[in-house]
Amino acid sequence: MTYILISPCKNEGDYIEKTLISIRNQTVPPAQWIIVDDGSTDNSVDIIEKYLPSMPYIKVVNRPKGERRVGGGVIEAFNTGLAAVDVADYEYLCKLDVDLDLPPRYFEILLDRMAADPRLGTASGKAYYMHPTTNERKSELCGDEASVGMTKFYRRACFEEIGGFVAEVGWDGYDCHRARWFGWRAISWNDPDLQFIHLRPMGSSQKSIYRGRIRHGKGQFHLGAHPLFFMLSSLYRSVRQRPYVTGTLFSIYGYMKAWLQGEERFGDQDMTAFIRAYQLRALRSGKAEAAEWALQQRRDVLGV
Structure with a gap:
């Protein structure tokens, strides 16, 4: 049950180290992790390079410098990473943001549940964030009937059947409707071992x-x-x-x-x-x- 991670990265120096550590600590590591540097001007790439010796499955792919653009721009960067691998070699793939702190059994559990349900097309855990004033952990209110946009774990057969992601804002809701349209189940779970921290509040990565x-x-x-x-x-x-x-x-x-x-x-x-x-x-x-x-x-x- 091999899986690959594909991560757009644009000036994520404040967050990416925690993501790197959380992937290194996974009980089932990825076969390959493509990180697409989307023209970062901060220290993101320097931080990634520090972890290459202990994480040899990481491959950095570079895109030209450009303005951060969520939605369409994120998916364009993801597609650049997708083109850098032969996805036919893998049963599962995941679009993974690099501002997350994942629990260590995250991918192990998703793989087990995918294996148990052959019509499960896309899945994820639940996103939480730390309240800026109270420092309390708060849910990002993601429904159970969809995988969350910051960690879209897909069975490759489902991903190919829906035609991938549309390169526009709203892609991360539409894909789950498309999955159901083709007879695949989309789901997210709130198990403690699948709850992760979104280090940056959802929707705040461009402008405000x-x-x-x-x-x-x-x-x-x-x-x-x-x-x-x-x-x-x-x-x-x-x-x-x-x-x-x-x-x-x-x-x-x-x-x-x-x-x-x-x-x-x-x-x-x-x-x-x-x-x-x-x-x-x-x-x-x-x-x-x-x-x-x-x-x-x-x-x-x-x-x-």
Whole structure:
């Protein structure tokens, strides 16, 4: 059960050492770890080079210098790393951010669960962050029906069938809908051995966390989110995730701006209808039941 890690890296000097140590401490190490230096101007590469003697499976791939751009830019860097290996040699692959602190059995557990369920296409643990004022550990509120964007662990067959990731903001929600569309299960678990620390708050890596919330709203429009579902889920997050009310307002602004400007959605009408049917059912019966219902609908159609 071999797996590879592919990590975009852009000025991650404040975080990457903890990620390197947490990968070195994995009970099942990767067969290869491709780190794509996306034009870093800090000491990121120097830190990586310090660990090469003890982590010979690391390979650094360089891209030209450019402005940090989450969403599309991150996936473009990931695709550069993907092109540097023959993925057919591996059963599993993972898009891994380098601002994470993973528990030591993280990949061992994911591999075991993938082996136990041949239709499990993508999986992850749950992301937490440290509150900046109270230093309390807080959940990033990731649903059980999707793998999280900062550590997307994929069965290669599923990844290839969905066509990889779209290079736009919102890619990390759309891919799980695509997986269900092709009859694969997407899931994340909150087991203690799968809980990891996101060293940088989600959505804060470009400009500010408020720009991140605007991108989130824009991404939700692109993947085809139903307006009612988006509004209600945004209100839910307004009391659960900082920056509370203002962050929610920026997210709504991003969604409405994309709508009013007539931006295109990722999928065709059938795909958008599939996503919205799942979301409306989730409002009635919860995301977990809705995800299983949507998955079964597609499996009946596909005969898998």
